[in-house]
Amino acid sequence: MQLTEIEYNEYLTEVTEALDSGGFLTVQNSGELNTMTIGWASLGIIWRVPMLLVLVRESRHTFKLIEKADEFTVSIPFSGLEEELEFCGSRSGRNYDKFAECDLEKLSGNEVHTPLIGGCDVHYECSLEYSQSMDKELVKSEVLEDxxxxxxxxxxxxxxxxxxxREETG
Ligand SMILES: Cc1cc2nc3c(=O)[nH]c(=O)nc-3n(C[C@H](O)[C@H](O)[C@H](O)COP(=O)(O)O)c2cc1C
Known part of the structure; x- marks a missing residue:
């Protein structure tokens, strides 16, 4: 297995397609490590730098962790890991150690302390720059209902x- 540094927007098409099945958002805080499946994310340039935007509902255990974190990682499999994505997208870190339950491999990144999840094709190491909770008053009614x-x-x-x-095997 080999990890190679790539540009943030390489594999953009593959990543956006793969997010339909999900990727792993991993957060570590005060010694607690958790990951959850995400399907919604946005990649682009904000404030002149490459940015990855992720959305976390307030009910998630991840919300509690990321609120006190200053970094996170996102690991995206182009295929495979379906059962792990399903488990991490339906069970909460409040009740399960998902790394142990799914036997997830922890890989070290180069820039942050939060691990990456082995077996994924692309990994992002991110520093948390800004967060904002959605104001329901400002959301279009169709989106709010849906x-x-x-x-x-x-x-x-x-x-x-x-x-x-980029993670490559062989
Ligand atoms: C395919 C898929 C995509 C998901 N995308 C998101 C998302 O973008 N944001 C979110 O808050 N929850 C999302 N979820 C739900 C969380 O992964 C799920 O509630 C999870 O159990 C939360 O784990 P936690 O309580 O350990 O944080 C998604 C679930 C699936 C299966």
Missing amino acids: CYPDWDMHTLYFGRILNCL
Whole structure:
């Protein structure tokens, strides 16, 4: 297995397609490590630097952790790890050690302390630059009804991409 540094926007098409099945958002805080499946994210330039925007609902255990964190990682498999994505997208870190339950491999990145998840094709190492909880008063009613029927709003986390890595086996 080899980790190679790549540009943040290499594999953009593959990454956006793969997010349909999910990627892993991993957060570490005060010795606690957790990962959850995400399907919504945005990659681009903000404040002149590459940025990865992720959305976390307030009900998630990840929310508690990321609120006190200053970094996170996102690891995206182009295929495979379906069962792990399903488990991490339906069970909470409040009740499960998902790394142990799914036997997730922890890989070290180059820029942040939070681990990456082995077996994924692309990894982003991010420093948390800014966050903002959504104001339900400002959301279009169609979106509110469709995505927030119980008002479990997202908080938006803007992670500056410090490093992007391609994982290759063999
Ligand atoms: C494919 C998929 C995509 C998901 N995307 C998101 C997302 O972008 N934001 C979010 O808050 N929850 C998302 N979820 C739900 C969380 O992964 C799920 O609630 C998880 O159990 C939260 O874990 P935690 O409580 O350990 O943080 C998604 C779930 C799946 C299966």
